[in-house]
Amino acid sequence: MTADQPAPAQPVNPVAGAFDGVDPEPGVPKPDPILVVDDITKHFGGLRAVDVHHLEIQRGAITALIGPNGAGKTTFFNLLTGFDRPDSGSVYLNGESITRVAPHRLASRGMVRTFQLTKALTRMPVIDNMKLGATGQIGEHFWQALLPVWRRQEAEIEAQADALLERFNLTHMRDEYAGTLSGGQRKLVEMARALMTDPTIVMLDEPMAGVNPALTQSLLGHVKSLRADGRTVIFVEHDMDVVQDISDWVVVMAEGAIIAEGRPDDISADERVIDAYLGSHHDSDLFEEFENEQANEQDNEPGSPDEHA
Amino acid sequence: MDWGFILERTISTMFGVEVMVFALAAVGLNVHFGYTGLLNFGQVGFLAAGAYGLGITVTYLSWSFWIGILFGVVYSIVLALILGLPTLRLRADYLAIVTIAASETIRLLVRWRRSKEITGGAEGIGEFADPFYDVSINPFSVGVRYEFGPFSYVGRDMWVLTVGWIVLILTVLFVKRLMSSPWGRTLKAIREDEDAARALGKNAYFYKLQSLMLGGVIGGMAGMLQVIQKGSIQPDTFNPVITFTIWAILILGGPGRTWSPVIGSMIYWTLIAFLENVLRDLPEGASETLEDTIGLSDFNISQVRFMLVGLGLLLLARYRPQGIFGSREEMALDDR
Numbered sequence: 001m002t003a004d005q006p007a008p009a010q011p012v013n014p015v016a017g018a019f020d021g022v023d024p025e026p027g028v029p030k031p032d033p034i035l036v037v038d039d040i041t042k043h044f045g046g047l048r049a050v051d052v053h054h055l056e057i058q059r060g061a062i063t064a065l066i067g068p069n070g071a072g073k074t075t076f077f078n079l080l081t082g083f084d085r086p087d088s089g090s091v092y093l094n095g096e097s098i099t100r101v102a103p104h105r106l107a108s109r110g111m112v113r114t115f116q117l118t119k120a121l122t123r124m125p126v127i128d129n130m131k132l133g134a135t136g137q138i139g140e141h142f143w144q145a146l147l148p149v150w151r152r153q154e155a156e157i158e159a160q161a162d163a164l165l166e167r168f169n170l171t172h173m174r175d176e177y178a179g180t181l182s183g184g185q186r187k188l189v190e191m192a193r194a195l196m197t198d199p200t201i202v203m204l205d206e207p208m209a210g211v212n213p214a215l216t217q218s219l220l221g222h223v224k225s226l227r228a229d230g231r232t233v234i235f236v237e238h239d240m241d242v243v244q245d246i247s248d249w250v251v252v253m254a255e256g257a258i259i260a261e262g263r264p265d266d267i268s269a270d271e272r273v274i275d276a277y278l279g280s281h282h283d284s285d286l287f288e289e290f291e292n293e294q295a296n297e298q299d300n301e302p303g304s305p306d307e308h309a
Numbered sequence: 310m311d312w313g314f315i316l317e318r319t320i321s322t323m324f325g326v327e328v329m330v331f332a333l334a335a336v337g338l339n340v341h342f343g344y345t346g347l348l349n350f351g352q353v354g355f356l357a358a359g360a361y362g363l364g365i366t367v368t369y370l371s372w373s374f375w376i377g378i379l380f381g382v383v384y385s386i387v388l389a390l391i392l393g394l395p396t397l398r399l400r401a402d403y404l405a406i407v408t409i410a411a412s413e414t415i416r417l418l419v420r421w422r423r424s425k426e427i428t429g430g431a432e433g434i435g436e437f438a439d440p441f442y443d444v445s446i447n448p449f450s451v452g453v454r455y456e457f458g459p460f461s462y463v464g465r466d467m468w469v470l471t472v473g474w475i476v477l478i479l480t481v482l483f484v485k486r487l488m489s490s491p492w493g494r495t496l497k498a499i500r501e502d503e504d505a506a507r508a509l510g511k512n513a514y515f516y517k518l519q520s521l522m523l524g525g526v527i528g529g530m531a532g533m534l535q536v537i538q539k540g541s542i543q544p545d546t547f548n549p550v551i552t553f554t555i556w557a558i559l560i561l562g563g564p565g566r567t568w569s570p571v572i573g574s575m576i577y578w579t580l581i582a583f584l585e586n587v588l589r590d591l592p593e594g595a596s597e598t599l600e601d602t603i604g605l606s607d608f609n610i611s612q613v614r615f616m617l618v619g620l621g622l623l624l625l626a627r628y629r630p631q632g633i634f635g636s637r638e639e640m641a642l643d644d645r
């Protein structure tokens with residue numbers, strides 16, 4: 001393990017103060033919401049996995065979605081990104097309904113997501129993983145693919161991909177198969193690849209899960225730099241310390257519903273939140289236990305530990 | 310044993326009709342499986358679609374041979390749509406089940422007594438291929454045997470082979486060009502992880518459908534070339550064993566590689582021919598011993614050679630699972 005990545009040094013927070021005067025109550029309206037969710041439900045058999053009455057996500061802010069395992073965070077993400085269909089309810093992005101819009105159509109509308117179980121395209125080089133993220137490459141159409149009409153565009157995309165790899169300290173892995181990367185590096189590639197779509201809203205499902213502490217810091221730096229770029233970030237996380245440090249707003253889910261919302265300080269003092277965690281995991285000191293579970297999940301991947309040559 | 314004779318008999322197989330036809334069919338399967346990860350266990354159905362598209366158009370609609378070729382392509386595309394539209398949104402195994410069932414259904418339907426007026430029934434279709442040989446640019450005479458060094462083919466086959474190999478090589482280059490384009494990159498991404506591709510804005514369903522159509526049309530061309538060479542279409546030649554042979558060839562060469570279907574087919578059929586010729590030409594002592602121990606006789610030699618090839622494939626799976634061209638490194642990345 002060599003030194004940390006030079007994570008972009010503490011960028012200014014462009015939304016500082018945006019939540020002044022917003023009450024820490026579930027479903028509270030935000031000054032400038034980019035994403036609005038209304039009465040969304042999802043059942044799996046008899047299980048009510050998601051049941052959210054109202055949620056607004058502030059534009060340009062980092063919003064953390066926390067909650068014990070099985071709270072429905074991933075399912076909620078799937079409903080927002082079109083990977084799963086809600087039983088009822090609606091989702092609006094910039095005021096337009098995106099309920100039941102297919103996932104591939106959301107990328108061009110500025111929404112992109114990553115997955116809890118990292119989806120590196122293992123038998124493709126890192127650079128191809130990146131280039132895939134570009135939207136609007138005309139060479140992705142069958143007939144155009146046969147002609148050299150996409151080459152100039154490809155060169156631009158490649159330059160863009162190389163710049164992002166540089167920013168994520170992955171240049172040395174550029175031409176390696178993504179399958180040779182460590183778990184943490186895969187998380188980085190997945191995030192960098194998502195940025196290739198030039199999203200306005202980035203949804204990260206447990207971006208820090210199973211990543212060693214040193215890399216976690218640099219990942220956090222990258223998440224903050226997304227906000228500095230003016231993008232909206234929603235991310236799922238268990239570790240309250242992480243949430244404290246980087247999020248502007250925290251949303252707490254338990255048993256499918258949103259039980260609390262607020263600034264990080266409001267949340268760590270909230271009785272309902274403490275109950276929700278203790279209720280599902282007795283005798284644990286708040287969030288520690290979840291971290292350990294997560295750490296075991298992904299650490300045994302090839303090429304570990306997370307090296308940065 | 311006369312090794313010179315055995316080699317002479319074997320070597321012509323290397324560029325023969327079977328190699329060419331199966332290589333082309335495997336190029337199609339490579340598009341499906343090697344590049345897109347589609348489990349198509351009914352490639353023979355596309356061969357049948359191409360063959361019957363040609364045969365029915367010429368014999369029962371009395372349209373020209375060249376329109377028949379066009380219809381062979383159209384039938385293949387229609388089959389791809391029938392197979393793909395309902396299944397490609399579902400998990401990968403559904404396509405596998407549907408393709409294997411559909412290819413047998415096609416065979417049973419065309420050989421059905423009641424469809425005799427449309428498909429020729431169990432007897433099949435004949436006399437549709439003459440225009441192919443009668444074209445003025447065909448430089449070969451039907452009756453003559455042409456020899457080039459150790460290679461020797463009759464005039465009729467010479468013309469099929471010339472056209473067939475040109476089609477094959479152009480198709481391989483066509484696929485190579487596609488796969489090195491952004492379109493091909495998207496296919497590979499879908500092979501690796503469909504949801505990742507969808508999250509990045511790729512319409513995975515549509516790409517899989519395109520892939521199924523492309524590989525299907527290539528399979529249909531293989532079917533057309535096969536029946537053009539035979540001069541007739543017999544429904545029972547389109548049986549599941551053909552599909553499995555195409556798979557064996559693709560796995561042998563290594564899926565997802567440009568030339569592997571061609572090399573795989575060459576090795577497969579040359580090996581089959583070599584084994585047959587060796588087994589038929591064993592020295593007295595050896596053939597008697599084999600007859601006494603495993604009951605080898607002139608009647609079961611062709612089965613025994615398939616058993617030996619099967620054994621070879623087993624060994625390949627054990628010692629070189631990535632195929633001849635595949636990279637072991639890439640293979641190892643598979644099991645995450």
Ligand SMILES: Nc1ncnc2c1ncn2[C@@H]1O[C@H](COP(=O)(O)OP(=O)(O)O)[C@@H](O)[C@H]1O
Pocket residue numbers: 044047049067068069070071072073074075076
């Ligand atoms: N596809 C599914 N089928 C049935 N139950 C599911 C499915 N996906 C999730 N669940 C259940 O829904 C609940 C919420 O799961 P999930 O959204 O993964 O929670 P989280 O991400 O907060 O840990 C869990 O009880 C889980 O078992």
Ligand SMILES: [Mg+2]
Pocket residue numbers: 073074075116
């Ligand atoms: Mg989850």
